[in-house]
Amino acid sequence: MMRGTRPKNIRRWTSAVMTTATAVCALVAVTVLVIILGYIAWQGISSINLQFLIDTPKPVGEGGGIGNAILGTLILLGLGSVMGLPLGIAGGIYLSEFGDNWFGRTVRFVTDTLTGVPSIVIGIFVYTLIVLRMKQFSTIAGGVALALIMIPIVMRTTEEMIRLVPTSLREGALALGAPQWRVTMGVVLPAASSGIATGCMLAIARVSGETAPLLFTAFGSRFFNWHLDEPMASLTVQIYNYAISPYDEWHAQAWAATLVLMTLILAINITVRFFTRKRF
Amino acid sequence: MIAPQLERPSPASEYGARARRAPWRSLLFSATGSKGDTIFRAILFGVALLVLLLVASMVAAMASNSMLSIREFGFSFLLGRNWNPIKDDFGALPFIYGTVVSSLIALLIAVPLSLGIAIFLVEQAPARISRPVAFLVEMLAAIPSVVYGLWGIFVLAPFMREYIEPPLARVFGWLPLFQGTITGIGLFTGGVILAIMITPIISAVVRDVLAAVPVSQREAALALGATRWETTRVVLANAASGIAGAIILGLGRAIGETMAVTMVIGNRPQISASLFEPSYTIASVIANEFTEATGDLYLSALVEIGLILFLVTFIVNAVAKLLVWSVTRGTSGTARAA
Numbered sequence: 245m246m247r248g249t250r251p252k253n254i255r256r257w258t259s260a261v262m263t264t265a266t267a268v269c270a271l272v273a274v275t276v277l278v279i280i281l282g283y284i285a286w287q288g289i290s291s292i293n294l295q296f297l298i299d300t301p302k303p304v305g306e307g308g309g310i311g312n313a314i315l316g317t318l319i320l321l322g323l324g325s326v327m328g329l330p331l332g333i334a335g336g337i338y339l340s341e342f343g344d345n346w347f348g349r350t351v352r353f354v355t356d357t358l359t360g361v362p363s364i365v366i367g368i369f370v371y372t373l374i375v376l377r378m379k380q381f382s383t384i385a386g387g388v389a390l391a392l393i394m395i396p397i398v399m400r401t402t403e404e405m406i407r408l409v410p411t412s413l414r415e416g417a418l419a420l421g422a423p424q425w426r427v428t429m430g431v432v433l434p435a436a437s438s439g440i441a442t443g444c445m446l447a448i449a450r451v452s453g454e455t456a457p458l459l460f461t462a463f464g465s466r467f468f469n470w471h472l473d474e475p476m477a478s479l480t481v482q483i484y485n486y487a488i489s490p491y492d493e494w495h496a497q498a499w500a501a502t503l504v505l506m507t508l509i510l511a512i513n514i515t516v517r518f519f520t521r522k523r524f
Numbered sequence: 525m526i527a528p529q530l531e532r533p534s535p536a537s538e539y540g541a542r543a544r545r546a547p548w549r550s551l552l553f554s555a556t557g558s559k560g561d562t563i564f565r566a567i568l569f570g571v572a573l574l575v576l577l578l579v580a581s582m583v584a585a586m587a588s589n590s591m592l593s594i595r596e597f598g599f600s601f602l603l604g605r606n607w608n609p610i611k612d613d614f615g616a617l618p619f620i621y622g623t624v625v626s627s628l629i630a631l632l633i634a635v636p637l638s639l640g641i642a643i644f645l646v647e648q649a650p651a652r653i654s655r656p657v658a659f660l661v662e663m664l665a666a667i668p669s670v671v672y673g674l675w676g677i678f679v680l681a682p683f684m685r686e687y688i689e690p691p692l693a694r695v696f697g698w699l700p701l702f703q704g705t706i707t708g709i710g711l712f713t714g715g716v717i718l719a720i721m722i723t724p725i726i727s728a729v730v731r732d733v734l735a736a737v738p739v740s741q742r743e744a745a746l747a748l749g750a751t752r753w754e755t756t757r758v759v760l761a762n763a764a765s766g767i768a769g770a771i772i773l774g775l776g777r778a779i780g781e782t783m784a785v786t787m788v789i790g791n792r793p794q795i796s797a798s799l800f801e802p803s804y805t806i807a808s809v810i811a812n813e814f815t816e817a818t819g820d821l822y823l824s825a826l827v828e829i830g831l832i833l834f835l836v837t838f839i840v841n842a843v844a845k846l847l848v849w850s851v852t853r854g855t856s857g858t859a860r861a862a
C-alpha cells in the first residue's frame with residue numbers, strides 16, 4: 245500500500261496517540277466525578293448525625309439541622325409531581341399516539357427546546373404569575389415552578405416509552421372492538437408503565453437538585469412549615485445560603501446537607517439504571 | 525432524558541390506510557368517531573397545547589413585567605455599562621460580557637474533552653468498558669448546580685488559586701487576559717466549573733450522533749486500509765453538523781447555568797480584560813438581586829434581563845436541536861441524556 249514503512253508508522257502512531265488521548269478524556273471526566281463525590285462523602289459524613297437530620301436551622305454556634313429543609317424538599321417534590329407528572333404523561337401520550345402531524349411536531353420541538361431553557365427563567369415566570377399576585381413567597385409557587393420544569397422532561401420520556409410498545413398490541417385491542425381511549429389507557433399505557441415510571445423518577449431526581457427556580461418562589465424558611473401559602477425551606481436553597489455564608493460551622497452543615505441531597509439523587513439514578521439496564 | 529427523534533413513524537400512522545385519511549389526520553376528531561375517543565383526544569390535545577401556551581405566556585408575562593425598563597432604556601439597555609440600583613441606572617453589558625466569556629471558556633475546555641469522551645465510548649472502548657464509563661460520565665450531569673457551586677467554592681477555587689492561575693500568569697502574563705490579582709474567584713474559575721457541567725451534556729449528544737453514523741461508513745474506511753483514528757475521522761466528518769448541534773446545546777446550557785457560576789464568579793458587574801477578575805453573568809444577577817430588588821424599575825430591569833436570557837437560550841437550543849436532528853433523524857438511536 246504505502247511505499248515506505250515510515251508513513252505507515254506515522255499513521256499507526258497517530259492512531260495510537262489519538263486513541264490514548266480519547267481514553268484520557270474519559271478518564272479525566274470519571275476522575276472529576278470521583279473527586280467531587282468523594283469530597284462530598286468525606287466532608288459530609290463528618291458533620292452528619294441524627295439530630296442534624298431532624299432539627300431546624302439555628303444561629304451560628306448553636307448547631308441546628310436540616311429537618312425542615314428535608315421536609316420542605318419532599319413537600320415541594322410532591323407538589324411538583326402531583327401537578328407535573330400527570331400533565332407530562334398526558335402530553336407524552338398525545339405526542340406518541342396522535343403527534344404524527346404538524347401540531348405534534350411543533351409541540352415536540354418546543355418541548356425539547358423548553359428542556360434547555362434555564363430553570364431560573366421558570367422562576368421569574370412563576371414569580372410574576374403567582375408570587376406577585378399573592379404578594380408573598382409560597383410553597384405552591386415553588387411546586388408550580390418544579391412542575392413546569394418536569395413537564396417537558398416527562399413528556400419526552402413518556403413518548404419514547406410508549407413508542408416502544410409494539411403496534412400489534414394496539415391493533416389487537418382495536419380489532420377486538422375497543423375504542424381508541426380504552427386501547428391507550430388499558431393496553432398501551434400499562435405495557436409502557438415501567439418505562440414511564442422510570443422517566444418520572446428521573447424527572448424527580450432532576451428537579452430535586454433545582455435551586456434557582458426556588459429562590460424567588462418557595463424562597464426558604466427557618467421553620468417547619470405545613471402551609472402552602474407560606475415560604476418553604478428546601479435542601480438546595482439551604483445549601484446555597486450556608487455555602488455563601490462566612491461561617492465554618494454553616495459550611496460544614498452545607499456539606500452534610502449536600503450528602504443527604506446527593507444520596508437521594510444518586511439512589512434514584514442508580515435504582516433506575518439497575519432496573520432498566522436493557523432500555524437505557 | 526431523551527434524544528429527539530422526529531421522523532420515526534408513529535404507531536398511530538400504522539393503523540391502516542383508512543386511518544391515514546383526513547379525519548385521522550385532523551387534530552381533534554378520532555377515526556372511530558366515538559364520543560369517548562373524541563373527549564379523550566381533546567383532553568390530550570389540550571395538554572399538548574398547554575406547552576405552546578406556556579412558552580407564549582412566559583414571553584408575555586416577562587415582557588409585560590419588564591415594560592417599564594424597556595420604555596426607560598430602550599435598546600441602550602444592552603449596551604449600558606452601568607448597573608446602579610441606587611441611581612436607577614441599568615445597563616446589561618457587564619452581565620452579557622460575563623456570560624459570553626465564561627461560556628466561551630467553558631466551550632474551549634469542554635468541547636475537546638467531550639469529543640474525546642464520545643469517541644472513546646462509541647468508537648474505541650469495548651462494551652464492557654464503555655457502558656460503566658458512559659454511566660459515570662452521565663452521573664456528572666446528575667449532580668445539582670448548587671453542589672457544583674459548593675464544591676467550586678471550597679475545592680476548585682482554592683485549587684485554581686494555588687496551582688492553575690499562578691503558572692498561567694507566569695507563562696502568559698504578557699497577555700492582558702492573564703494579568704490581575706489571583707483570587708481563584710472570577711471568570712476563569714466560572715468557566716472551568718461550567719466546562720465540567722456541560723461536558724456530560726455535549727458528550728451524551730455527540731455519542732448519539734456518532735452512533736447514528738451508519739456502520740457501513742466505518743467498514744468502508746477500514747476496508748480501504750484506514751487506521752482506527754482515520755476511520756474515526758471519517759465518522760466525525762459524517763456527523764459534523766450533529767456535533768455542531770451538540771456544541772451549541774452545551775453553549776445554551778452554559779449561558780443559562782445559574783447557581784454554580786454565581787457561587788464562584790465573584791459577582792462584580794465589571795468588564796475587565798483579565799480572566800482572573802471577578803465578573804457577573806446574566807443568570808447570576810437574577811439569582812442574586814431578584815429578591816432584593818426594591819423599586820419597580822429595578823425589578824423591571826431584572827425581568828428584562830431574564831427575558832433576554834429566555835429568548836437567547838430558546839433560540840440557541842432550537843438551532844442546536846435542528847442540527848442534531850439533521851444527523852440522528854431516521855435512526856432509532858437509543859434514548860439518552862440530552
